[in-house]
Amino acid sequence: MDMCIRILYSDSVPPGYAIIAGNTTAYADGTNKLRLTCRTDSSNPPSNIAWYRGSQQVTSDQAASLSPGEYGGNVTSQVMDFVATRNIDGQVVECRATNVMSENNVTSRVHLDILCKWD
Numbered sequence: 001m002d003m004c005i006r007i008l009y010s011d012s013v014p015p016g017y018a019i020i021a022g023n024t025t026a027y028a029d030g031t032n033k034l035r036l037t038c039r040t041d042s043s044n045p046p047s048n049i050a051w052y053r054g055s056q057q058v059t060s061d062q063a064a065s066l067s068p069g070e071y072g073g074n075v076t077s078q079v080m081d082f083v084a085t086r087n088i089d090g091q092v093v094e095c096r097a098t099n100v101m102s103e104n105n106v107t108s109r110v111h112l113d114i115l116c117k118w119d
Contacts, residue, residue, distance in 0.1 A: 013044050016043075020109070021036070022035050032083070033084065036079070040076045040077070043073050045099050046066050048099060049076060051080050053094075062078060062080075064078040080095075089113065091111070095108050
């Protein structure tokens with residue numbers, strides 16, 4: 001009787017980096033928004049992105065999107081909007097990316113610069 005053993009090759013890869021892009025400076029007028037995008041490099045399975053403002057986790061109202069990446073992986077990106085107010089001036093915004101292959105998060109940080117107009 002012939003036996004066949006099937007070995008599945010897994011290309012599981014953790015994310016290597018995350019980067020935040022977007023405008024970090026705005027006038028505090030109650031309507032201006034800062035739009036930041038966190039993007040990871042290719043990972044398999046896709047990365048999960050978590051956002052933090054200071055030490056507090058914040059949730060984006062937009063779902064993460066995937067696009068094809070290198071070596072059969074996926075690039076994950078997610079947009080986060082902040083209303084420009086004086087109370088977020090100087091705060092650090094961070095995105096953390098991880099997947100089941102990650103031992104640690106990969107992170108990217110930016111500082112917010114909120115400007116005020118004086119009458």
